[in-house]
Amino acid sequence: MFGIDYSFRWRSALRALPDMLSGAWVTFETAALSMIFGVIIALLLMVMRQMNNPLARGFASTWISIARNTPSLFQIYILYFGLGSFGLHVSSWFALLAGITFNNAGYLAENFRGGLKAIPDTQMRAARSLGMNAFQAYRLIVVPQLLRIVFYPLTNQMVWAVLMTSLGVIVGLNDDLTGVTQSYNVKTFRTFEYFAIAAVLYYLIAKAIVLAARLLGWRLFRY
Amino acid sequence: MIEIENVHKSFGDLEVVKGVSLTVNKGEVVSIIGGSGSGKSTLLMCINGLEPIQQGSIRVDGTEVHARGTDLNRLRQKIGIVFQQWNAFPHLTVLENVMLAPCKVLGKSKAEAEAMAVRQLESVGLGDKLKVFPGKLSGGQQQRMAIARALAMSPDYMLFDEATSALDPQLVGEVLDTMRMLAEDGMTMVLVTHEIPFAREVSDRVAFFRDGVVHEIGTPDQVIGNPQKPETAAFLKSVI
Numbered sequence: 001m002f003g004i005d006y007s008f009r010w011r012s013a014l015r016a017l018p019d020m021l022s023g024a025w026v027t028f029e030t031a032a033l034s035m036i037f038g039v040i041i042a043l044l045l046m047v048m049r050q051m052n053n054p055l056a057r058g059f060a061s062t063w064i065s066i067a068r069n070t071p072s073l074f075q076i077y078i079l080y081f082g083l084g085s086f087g088l089h090v091s092s093w094f095a096l097l098a099g100i101t102f103n104n105a106g107y108l109a110e111n112f113r114g115g116l117k118a119i120p121d122t123q124m125r126a127a128r129s130l131g132m133n134a135f136q137a138y139r140l141i142v143v144p145q146l147l148r149i150v151f152y153p154l155t156n157q158m159v160w161a162v163l164m165t166s167l168g169v170i171v172g173l174n175d176d177l178t179g180v181t182q183s184y185n186v187k188t189f190r191t192f193e194y195f196a197i198a199a200v201l202y203y204l205i206a207k208a209i210v211l212a213a214r215l216l217g218w219r220l221f222r223y
Numbered sequence: 224m225i226e227i228e229n230v231h232k233s234f235g236d237l238e239v240v241k242g243v244s245l246t247v248n249k250g251e252v253v254s255i256i257g258g259s260g261s262g263k264s265t266l267l268m269c270i271n272g273l274e275p276i277q278q279g280s281i282r283v284d285g286t287e288v289h290a291r292g293t294d295l296n297r298l299r300q301k302i303g304i305v306f307q308q309w310n311a312f313p314h315l316t317v318l319e320n321v322m323l324a325p326c327k328v329l330g331k332s333k334a335e336a337e338a339m340a341v342r343q344l345e346s347v348g349l350g351d352k353l354k355v356f357p358g359k360l361s362g363g364q365q366q367r368m369a370i371a372r373a374l375a376m377s378p379d380y381m382l383f384d385e386a387t388s389a390l391d392p393q394l395v396g397e398v399l400d401t402m403r404m405l406a407e408d409g410m411t412m413v414l415v416t417h418e419i420p421f422a423r424e425v426s427d428r429v430a431f432f433r434d435g436v437v438h439e440i441g442t443p444d445q446v447i448g449n450p451q452k453p454e455t456a457a458f459l460k461s462v463i
Contacts, residue, residue, distance in 0.1 A: 120310075122306065122308055122310045123310060123312065125273060125306075125310070126306065126310035126312070126369075127312075128273065128296075128299070129271060129273060129299055129302075129303075129304045129306075129373075130299065130323075130324035130328060130372070130373070130376060131296045131297070131299040131300040131324060131328040131329075131376065132296070132324065132327065132328055133296050136327055136328070140323060140327060141312055144314045145313065145314050148314070221314075222356070223313055223314055223356040223358060
């Protein structure tokens with residue numbers, strides 16, 4: 001039976017570690033970039049949702065709704081092949097980044113909205129009563145409090161983004177952690193070993209993010 | 224001088240203020256008393272433009288509060304307001320709460336704003352809480368901080384919206400003491416309050432609100448000591 005005659009070859013698999021580590025760096029970089037763009041777009045979506053313009057509101061809710069209710073795999077797929085069929089050829093890496101950013105923005109916009117609701121209106125009112133204009137009141141009073149409320153959801157989303165980058169392999173990305181792992185896999189068929197090592201690396205990245213966020217949180221939120 | 228003329232204010236279909244006229248002179252302390260829902264707090268929010276009005280006019284030192292071209296941010300610099308729910312900024316220390324608006328709105332230097340803030344906080348008895356976050360303070364202390372925060376803008380007017388209503392009874396005294404001190408310093412004040420004996424003690428005039436209008440107004444001894452209208456007498460009897 002196949003379970004019995006499979007012998008593990010960890011030693012040869014571990015020789016791929018340097019390549020896999022540089023893949024892990026690509027993974028982390030991509031996730032981090034998708035978070036930076038995701039946060040910016042999420043803030044814009046949040047503002048658009050509050051606007052009176054029905055077009056802006058519709059655009060934002062459509063984005064959020066699609067991002068949250070379709071598989072992220074499809075989102076990446078459609079960006080890569082869908083745009084390609086319109087003659088807009090993007091690299092696999094770009095399609096992955098755009099797909100995850102699209103997804104992040106949708107989830108984060110929803111988080112931000114919830115966070116905003118958790119801040120009492122009276123905070124805004126108190127700020128305005130001191131002569132602050134609306135922008136100052138947002139920047140100095142609302143946003144700092146919002147940041148604290150959304151900080152841990154933001155961390156979760158970053159972990160989620162790291163894990164989502166593994167979908168890059170479906171559009172042919174070969175230099176991120178999954179891509180590198182898959183290249184070794186198809187050359188050697190040591191599927192279990194390579195993917196087990198990759199899984200450990202993903203796990204470590206995720207844990208490092210959570211730890212870093214916790215340390216940053218202690219430093220940032222004094223109250 | 225605050226001149227309120229025939230002000231009407233509605234929330235949707237519900238008219239809360241139904242034609243109030245009231246003048247508050249420089250240096251005067253005017254208390255507004257009355258049952259809940261009589262429109263007192265709403266009127267206060269209209270004075271510094273936190274709430275729009277539907278009819279009438281409010282002028283502060285001749286500036287029309289609800290006129291289109293009025294710079295409300297500028298106007299609010301000279302009208303301090305203290306809310307029932309004190310509204311401390313939880314992410315800032317006591318000192319930062321008080322320094323923030325002088326720095327960001329008035330453009331004062333950090334050192335200048337800090338010196339001013341420390342002075343204000345000392346005068347309300349919070350000189351030893353500068354580095355503390357509001358969450359660590361009692362309600363009375365937070366309310367005194369809110370008073371210091373408003374005073375740090377050097378306002379010409381102070382509005383108090385039931386400043387002691389949300390406090391535990393044993394904390395009311397410390398806030399009233401602070402307000403009394405301010406009144407004795409000659410600050411122009413409008414108080415919405417349920418503390419009838421306090422209103423009688425510090426006010427130059429007392430207005431009894433009923434059903435969105437000024438039902439009776441006069442000196443404290445008149446309105447509280449010897450009310451002319453039966454509704455005023457009934458209200459006072461119910462709260463004292």
